[in-house]
Amino acid sequence: MISWPEQFALDDLARLQEDMARTHSRNGSPLSGRDVASLSDRWRPVVQPRAKHEEPFDLVDRTGEFTGVAAQRWLFPPLGLCHRTVHLALLTPQDWLVLQVRSPRVDWPGLIDLSVTGHVRAGLSWQEAMRCEAAEELGVDLDPAAGMVEPPGVVAIGQPYHRSEADSLNPPVHICHVTQVFAATLTPTGLSGLHFSDGEVVGLYLASFDEVNRMVEETPDRLAPGLVQSWPHYAAYNTG
Numbered sequence: 001m002i003s004w005p006e007q008f009a010l011d012d013l014a015r016l017q018e019d020m021a022r023t024h025s026r027n028g029s030p031l032s033g034r035d036v037a038s039l040s041d042r043w044r045p046v047v048q049p050r051a052k053h054e055e056p057f058d059l060v061d062r063t064g065e066f067t068g069v070a071a072q073r074w075l076f077p078p079l080g081l082c083h084r085t086v087h088l089a090l091l092t093p094q095d096w097l098v099l100q101v102r103s104p105r106v107d108w109p110g111l112i113d114l115s116v117t118g119h120v121r122a123g124l125s126w127q128e129a130m131r132c133e134a135a136e137e138l139g140v141d142l143d144p145a146a147g148m149v150e151p152p153g154v155v156a157i158g159q160p161y162h163r164s165e166a167d168s169l170n171p172p173v174h175i176c177h178v179t180q181v182f183a184a185t186l187t188p189t190g191l192s193g194l195h196f197s198d199g200e201v202v203g204l205y206l207a208s209f210d211e212v213n214r215m216v217e218e219t220p221d222r223l224a225p226g227l228v229q230s231w232p233h234y235a236a237y238n239t240g
Helices: 010-027 033-047 073-079 126-138 188-192 209-218 225-239
Strands: 056-060 066-072 083-091 097-102 116-119 155-166 174-185 201-207
Touching: 033 066, 033 073, 056 073, 056 083, 066 073, 073 174, 083 126, 083 225, 097 209, 116 126, 126 155, 126 174, 155 225, 174 225, 201 209, 209 225
Parallel strands: 083 174
Antiparallel strands: 056 066, 083 097, 083 116, 097 201, 155 174
């Protein structure tokens, strides 16, 4: 988990944000690839001096449309740049919702989240990213031919939705995501084959639809923001 005040001083964060604001004011248009490269060259030694690799994300608008520019992951939170994320709600054969318990070493440590959540790497479609994240976090193959999920496999729920807010754990860092929610139903084989592949998940919590509704309404502090934000979209699909 990145905690920005521990990574570098808040005055450095303010200077980085001012630098981007000046870049915007000079050209009056969205960040270009050249702008991103310039900001990265100037600020990576301050923000991520020891990082060997950072996966790139596509910059998108509020609808999830590509801007044609990609940037390394570390640059998005401090600048509030918008990128895509995917969330998956998995049901057991008995219609229990599979929720994950977040690892202490990742964002939102120890909180309860949807079955699978993840960022979309540059160049991937929504569906490709969802398949990758499901395999990485829980070892789930979302192709029905693999026997872990019921046909038709993973289903997109509605349209992607936009979320933009301050990161309550790391102010003044800003979260800006466009999220596509998916759903799938596990087979008995799929349920028995769940395992924690990449260390981001440390436990599973099986809950009924009504129980999740109560948690979202009464104890949202136990839940990761992604679950709280995506639940209304899944609930509308489930009751529609």
